[in-house]
Amino acid sequence: MIKLILKKLSITFIAISFTVISSVASAEITITWPSIWVGKDSKTTVIGELIDEFNAANAGSIKVVVEEQTDYDIYAQKLTAQIATGELPDIMTVGAQLLDVLHRSGKAMDLAPHINSDPHWNNVYPENALQSAMTDGVLSALPYELFVTPVTYNKKILKEAGYDEFPDNYDDFFKMCEAITANGKVCTSQMTGKNGWTSMLWYSQALASAGGPDIYEKGLDHPAYVKAFEVMEKMYQYTTSDAIGADAGVSGGHFLNERTAVFMNGPWFIARYTSDGIPGLHENIGVAAAPMLMGGEGSPGGYVGGRQSSLAAGKQSDPAKEEAIVKFLKWLTIPENVARLSYSSGAMFIVNADLPNDMDRLFIEMKQGISDAPYVAPIFQNGIGSLAVASEFPQALSALALGDVTPEGAVEMLQDAE
């Protein structure tokens, strides 16, 4: 019996020793990346390919492992908690609203020294793009994706309602909505679930139109905030019955299935018009600047948008791992790789990349829109400078849409959250 126990113990000991020795000998660095570019996201395929190629090229020394995070809001909330606890992942995709917190925490890897030690990033980024992303000489996150959110509309539905062109002011816009409703279709896709994304983009457009691109510097007392809510109040008269409480999937789904005529989202949604839209939808889509509020301080053709996702890394104590992370971040910012990402998804990136000539028509139109735009104002969620106010927006909007509060009351809800 004792012999048998000793034998089993010896085998276990040998097995454990072998595992330890082999893991030490291989010394492969594993980089974990909780990524939002998975699942239905339009960047999923190419990001997956880029990771596979990187892992193959660095087989045995570095391995990037993706932790799939399919819900953007939950991901941001998880990151917030991780920043607070100091348990940051190796690599993370950070939205603009978390950049300040990330920097203040001091838990992110400072990428500034790596910019000075290797010309790669200085070569691929536009002039001053990296410098403007620094705070006190520290680069906590690498600016990566940028976006604009023009209006996308279904030309077929508009034509059936008697419109060949998208209206350039809200008076005409709501007349168009009336005509579309009379035709048995729904005018706009809206939502108040999660962060109220698509409705928040409409609100941002109306806000910049009413108060100008610098509206966020004027404070919540500025009448533009009320005016923009007046627009939203009317907008909800021409939306689907499930808009209150709906998430981005529901809101986008209506447009993809031609139930709604007008939709607002970023360029990353372009690929989904083809992949998830009903047949022929992509050909019917037009791009336009959002309508203007008559007498507002904004300018015709003004866009909202800005810096979307940035790439950041958790502070590392192991220099080898830090190098490995930097190597992977450089891989993601190689112009050819960025061009592949942009081509497949329609997303826009800050890195200078030579894009193919056959880029999607909608992408080209959006890019042209940016070039022609007198300004690109920040979206409400990023510009307002308060996570609490941004988080209260969907509740204020749903209260407004349900007639529970007036536009002034909705602004008061935001002020109360501040």
Add this chain to the structure above:
Amino acid sequence: MKIKKDEVGWLLLFIAPTLILFTLFFILPILFLLASSFTNWDGIDAEFVGFENYIKLFNKKSFVRAITNNLYWCITAALITVPLGLIIALLLSHRSRGWKVFRTVLFVPQVVSSAAIAMLWAAVFNAEYGLLNFILDNIGLSDYKNHNWLGNVRTANAALIGFSLCYVGYFMVIMLAKTASISEDYYDAAKIDGASQIQKDFYITAPLIKSTFFLCIILAVIFNLRQFEYVYLMTAGGPANKTQVLVVYIWNELTVQRLGRGSAAGVIMIALGAMLLLLLRRILKSETYN
């Protein structure tokens, strides 16, 4: 029972692991929660702010609504869910044909992921393609064709709390198990006296499972005081904060990095829970523990 002096050492030794774990994972976090509730901690910096967090919380309509909604959840559970569980338990205790099937079906929600159930019900309540509106439309209630149950201030809370009745099976099983321990002698004696089935249920079964019934009420109140996943997944506290509950409120405070205020809300929640339990104990007297 008197403890001998030489037994004290052994007693301490035996309770030490539990005591250490209880202190580490319960007492210390509560003390930390209490301390941080008096600061403006944002996850990075913290300054002492006195009672400011508490004052701000009680001045916020959405927080007061969260407390009120939690009380609705608790009252519904105590007055509807648990009594319904009792009625079903009494019916199933007759062991009529097919009773095991009913017991299993009613218990199924307990073994399914609450997130999955929440998503399922969100789809059932959906205004555009939801099953509920489809059924209502087909039975002639076309006014509800596109009614947004979870997105309407008048129906959101009712829809949420109503669907929570699915969890009646949990309490039913506890009370049903208790009925199995009742001696058959009582029923035989009642039979000889000519008691009907309803009389047996009301005069024998119900009084003998009273303590379990009260225990279920306490459990239901505790569960509903910490209600989170259904509200978070189905309405996130909306529309217009109308379905807000305490834990979702705390979660929202944490995600906007107001950890100090979130801690204060947590302290209030603990105090509220303690008060409710004391109140219930007083109302139910010592029946629960008999």
